Amino acid sequence: MSKPVTAPSASDIPRRPLDWLPVALPLIVAVASLPLIGNPWTWLTLTIAGLAMGMIIFTVSSGLMLVFGLMDVLNFGHGAFIALGAYVGLSVLMPLTPWVEATSVLLNSAVFALALCAGVVVAGMVGLVFDRLLIQPVYGNHLKQILMTTGGLIIVEQLIRAAWGAETVSFNLPASLRGSWLLGEAAVERYRIVALGIGSAIFLGLLLVLTRTRIGLMIRAGVENREMLEAMGHRTRHLFVGVFVVGAMLAGLGGVMWGLYLQNFTASIGAQINVLIFIVIIVGGLGSTTGCLIGALLVGLTTNYVGFAAPKIALFSNILLMLLILLWRPQGLYRVVDR
Amino acid sequence: MVDRGAPLLTLDKVETRIGAYHILHGVDLVVPEGGATMLLGRNGAGKTTTARTVMALWRACAGTITFGGRDITREDAPTIARLGIGYVPESMGIFSDLTVAENLRLASISGHLDPNRLEVIFNAFPAMKRFWLGRAGTLSGGQKQMLSIARAIVEPRRLLIIDEPTKGLAPAIIANMVSVFRDLKATGVTILMIEQNFALARAIGDTVAVMEDGRIVYRGGMADLSEDDALQRRLLGLSMSAHQ
Numbered sequence: 001m002s003k004p005v006t007a008p009s010a011s012d013i014p015r016r017p018l019d020w021l022p023v024a025l026p027l028i029v030a031v032a033s034l035p036l037i038g039n040p041w042t043w044l045t046l047t048i049a050g051l052a053m054g055m056i057i058f059t060v061s062s063g064l065m066l067v068f069g070l071m072d073v074l075n076f077g078h079g080a081f082i083a084l085g086a087y088v089g090l091s092v093l094m095p096l097t098p099w100v101e102a103t104s105v106l107l108n109s110a111v112f113a114l115a116l117c118a119g120v121v122v123a124g125m126v127g128l129v130f131d132r133l134l135i136q137p138v139y140g141n142h143l144k145q146i147l148m149t150t151g152g153l154i155i156v157e158q159l160i161r162a163a164w165g166a167e168t169v170s171f172n173l174p175a176s177l178r179g180s181w182l183l184g185e186a187a188v189e190r191y192r193i194v195a196l197g198i199g200s201a202i203f204l205g206l207l208l209v210l211t212r213t214r215i216g217l218m219i220r221a222g223v224e225n226r227e228m229l230e231a232m233g234h235r236t237r238h239l240f241v242g243v244f245v246v247g248a249m250l251a252g253l254g255g256v257m258w259g260l261y262l263q264n265f266t267a268s269i270g271a272q273i274n275v276l277i278f279i280v281i282i283v284g285g286l287g288s289t290t291g292c293l294i295g296a297l298l299v300g301l302t303t304n305y306v307g308f309a310a311p312k313i314a315l316f317s318n319i320l321l322m323l324l325i326l327l328w329r330p331q332g333l334y335r336v337v338d339r
Numbered sequence: 340m341v342d343r344g345a346p347l348l349t350l351d352k353v354e355t356r357i358g359a360y361h362i363l364h365g366v367d368l369v370v371p372e373g374g375a376t377m378l379l380g381r382n383g384a385g386k387t388t389t390a391r392t393v394m395a396l397w398r399a400c401a402g403t404i405t406f407g408g409r410d411i412t413r414e415d416a417p418t419i420a421r422l423g424i425g426y427v428p429e430s431m432g433i434f435s436d437l438t439v440a441e442n443l444r445l446a447s448i449s450g451h452l453d454p455n456r457l458e459v460i461f462n463a464f465p466a467m468k469r470f471w472l473g474r475a476g477t478l479s480g481g482q483k484q485m486l487s488i489a490r491a492i493v494e495p496r497r498l499l500i501i502d503e504p505t506k507g508l509a510p511a512i513i514a515n516m517v518s519v520f521r522d523l524k525a526t527g528v529t530i531l532m533i534e535q536n537f538a539l540a541r542a543i544g545d546t547v548a549v550m551e552d553g554r555i556v557y558r559g560g561m562a563d564l565s566e567d568d569a570l571q572r573r574l575l576g577l578s579m580s581a582h583q
Binding site: 214217218220221224225227228229230231232233234235 | 394396415416417420421426428432434435436437441444445446448450490
C-alpha cells in the first residue's frame with residue numbers, strides 16, 4: 001500500500017520550475033562589475049571580501065529572517081542580540097588573550113569557538129526574556145511591535161553601556177585568523193574565508209531544518225496559517241518562542257562574527273546594522289532562506305564594489321539595490337507566502 | 340429532534356463576540372454520535388462562527404460546549420483537535436507552500452501516515468495520489484478542497500466539522516464529495532456540516548439545525564424538513580430555491 005505513496009509516477013507530479021535567476025544574480029553583479037573595477041586582482045579581492053561580508057550579514061540577518069519573515073514579528077530590537085553577541089564575545093576573548101595570541105591553531109580555534117558559543121547562549125537567554133516581556137504581549141500588532149522592540153533595543157544598549165562602558169572597544173582576532181593568503185596578486189583575508197564557511201554552514205543547516213524536518217514543516221505551515229495549524233492539534237506558541245530564541249541565538253553568533261570583522265565597535269553596533277538587515281530580508285522575500293542569502297551576498301558585493309569604484313554613493317548603494325529589486329520583483333527575490 | 344445516538348457535541352447557550360460584534364446569541368445545538376448533522380442558514384446567520392467557536396478559534400464568552408462528556412469551553416484549539424475533532428474550514432486552510440504529502444503528514448498528530456487510511460483517501464480522491472509531491476498551492480480549487488478533507492480524515496476522528504465543502508465546486512466534484520461523505524458516515528464517524536446547498540444537505544444529513552441571527556431556530560430530522568415545503572420556505576427562504 002505504501003508503494004504508490006512513496007513512488008508516485010514522476011511524470012504526474014507538477015513541479016515548481018526552479019527559479020534560477022535570483023541565484024545567478026550575485027554572479028551577474030560580480031561579472032558586470034569587472035569592467036568598472038578594472039584590475040582583475042583588485043576585483044577578486046573585492047569579490048571575496050564582498051562574499052565574506054555578505055555571509056556575515058546573512059548570519060546576523062538569518063535570525064530576523066525567521067522572526068520577521070516567518071513569524072511576522074517586526075523586531076526592531078534584533079540589533080540588541082547582535083550587540084550582546086559582540087560584547088559577550090569580547091568578554092570571552094579579553095581574559096583569554098594568551099589563547100588569542102598563541103601561535104597554536106588549536107588554542108585559537110578553541111577561544112574563537114568559546115566566544116561564538118557564549119554569544120549564542122547569552123543572546124538566546126536574553127531572547128527568551130525579550131520574547132516573554134516584549135513580543136508576546138504584542139503579537140499581531142505591528143505598530144506596538146515597533147514601539148516595544150525599539151524600546152527593548154534602547155534598554156539593552158544602555159545596559160551594555162552600563163556594563164562595558166560607552167567608549168569604543170576593540171579586540172584582536174585570534175592569531176591564526178589574522179593576515180591574508182595571496183591568490184596571485186589578490187589578498188584574501190583568512191577570517192573572511194572562515195566567515196564564508198560559517199555562513200555556508202548556517203545556510204545549509206537552516207535549509208535542512210526548514211525543509212527536511214517536522215519542526216521545519218510546522219514552522220512553514222504556521223507562518224502561512226497559524227490558526228489552521230493549531231486546529232490540527234499543534235501548539236504554535238512554544239514553536240514560535242523557539243523560533244524567536246533561535247533567531248536571537250543566530251543574531252548573537254552573527255554579533256560575535258561582526259564584532260570580530262569590525263574589531264572596533266560601540267554599543268550601537270547592532271542598531272547600526274539593523275537597516276542593512278531589513279534591506280536583506282526585504283530583498284530576499286520575507287521568510288526565504290535562499291532569498292536572504294542572495295540578498296546578503298548582493299549587499300556585501302555591492303558595498304565593496306561601489307565603495308571602491310564610486311565611494312560617494314556607497315551609502316546609497318544598498319537602498320538603490322533594494323529599490324531595483326523591488327521594482328523587478330515587488331515581493332522580493334523569492335516569495336514565500338502571501339500575507 | 341431525531342437523535343441517532345447519545346450527544347457527542349453539545350452547545351448550551353453559547354454566545355460569541357468578535358470585537359464589537361455580538362455574533363452568537365445563545366446557540367443550543369446537539370450533535371448526536373454517528374450520522375451527519377447539517378447546520379443550515381442564510382449568510383451571516385452565524386454558522387461558521389459556531390464551528391470556529393467549537394474549535395476555540397474564537398472564544399465563547401458565555402455558555403458551555405461539551406464534547407464526549409467533557410467541558411471544552413475553555414480548552415485551546417490544539418487540545419480540542421487532539422480530542423478527535425477534524426476541522427475543514429470554509430477557506431480550506433491548506434498550506435500552499437507545502438506539498439500534498441507534507442500537508443497530510445502535518446495533519447497526522449503522530450507524524451506517521453497509516454497506509455490503510457491513505458488507501459481510503461486515494462480511492463476517494465485520486466488526485467491526492469497523483470499530486471502527492473506537488474505543491475498544494477498549485478492544485479485546483481476542487482483539489483484543494485479534497486486535500487482539506489483528506490487532512491481531516493488522515494487519522495481516525497470522532498467528529499468532523501466541515502464548513503461549506505462544496506462552495507464554488509463543479510457539479511461532478513460535488514457528486515464525488517457526496518459519495519465520500521456517505522462512505523465516511525458508513526464508517527461511523529460523526530459529521531457536523533455547514534452547508535448552503537440544500538440538495539447536498541438532504542443527501543447526506545440525518546439531522547438538521549437551522550440558524551438565524553446567531554441562534555438555532557429549528558432542530559429536527561432531515562427527513563421532516565425535506566418533506567415540509569412550507570417549513571423550508573419559512574426557515575431557509577430564497578436561499579433554498581437556488582439550490583433545489
